[in-house]
Amino acid sequence: MAHRRFGAFYARSFERRPWLTLAIANGTLGALADTLAQTLEKYNGKPAKQIPSKEDVTQKLEGTQSQWDFARTSRFFAFGVGMAPLLAEWNKWIEHRFPLRSSVGAVAGKVSLTALGKRVAVDQIAFAPFGLVCFVGAMGFMEGRSVQGVGQKFDEMYMSALLANWQVWPLVQTINFRFMPLRYRVPFTGAIGIAWQVFLSILNASRNKVGTVEQGKIGRYLR
Template sequence: MAAFAKAYQPSLLTIQSSFNRRPNITLSLTNGTLSALADSIAQSINPELDENSEKLWNKRRTVNFFIFGAAMGTPLNYWNKFLERAFPLRRAGALPNSPISLRMLFTRVGVDQAVMAPSGLTAFIGIIGILEGKTSRDLKNKYSDLFVPAILANWKVWPLIQLFNFRFCPLAFRVPFTASCGVLWTLYLSNLNSKKGPTEVPAPVTNKKTPTKHQWEQKPTGVYSKAELVGVAR
């Protein structure tokens, strides 16, 4: 840690100074920029293709991720301040190099994962969905498709990251640290969000005939789309 701090001391001092003067703006811009970077990396790895199989960069999607990351900067700042006050690692008046309370450290991580992890994921699905123009029904379906796999993946990774974060990082660097680690996490969320869930029903094609009852009986199970199933039911 000492070697890292010495190598990046000018940058760290700049961040600390900016945080002291404008904490919310600093954290919002940092978080938004890193979220946009993560989505750009995600699109370069798994690009969208046009009808000619040419790679496309969805600029609107990257902007959406910047907006989401920036919007979360201030809430994360206040959340970290709350954890610092509610679960102090050292007693008031203790020396900086005095032993910390491991019980408080693990409690802080547990509260963070029990409250902020699901809240942040819900905010991600909601904010990104609204920016994409999703309806309330689309948002409900998206939530049903994404929340459980994403929160389970979160709990496999983030407790260890937050243990390190709360133990070693000063308050000013906790959001930038998680945002930096979150590049890979946002990469995962970006790819997860871009996938069509099983609840998304494709728009009906006007020149496609609904199968007759005889055709339905002959067609293998699972071949028809949900739109066709609705047509058969009617």
């Protein structure tokens, strides 16, 4: 019952203020993804004790609080908010440029697999590389890097992220473009994309700490 009320609320909000609705949803999902990423990083980076004492638990909690990178989470929130208008307009353009059904009078025809394939191909060839450019550039500048530093960040992580993207998102977008109504497409990809953003967050952070990716660590989040 609660999910139905939330769904109705979201639909009304999207109809009235689509950009604002998507901005809040996207920003929240981005912050959640980075929160999960930082939690995983801290968990995997510290060996667990069999029987921790009360003092150990207290020290660990205090250390986690003091070491938590709130600025990093804020950057992911800001990036999600900033991408919302682009995602909204891109999905709208895809919907009208490649209609899945041809209408004959008042009767809708069968779903065109050719049009569906075009939607996915255009999305992955055009928007996916562009979206990653936005991600790497925005993160670099929000981290306070110079133009040269942002260029180095591109060299270090862009192709790794793009190749990983093409392993995951064609199937996700096929399902999205085929079955999801327009107003639910960004939330759908956002929900599926939490794991993807966790990967990007970890990849981005690992590039900040060292010059090369810890391949074994990254691989665990791709499988």
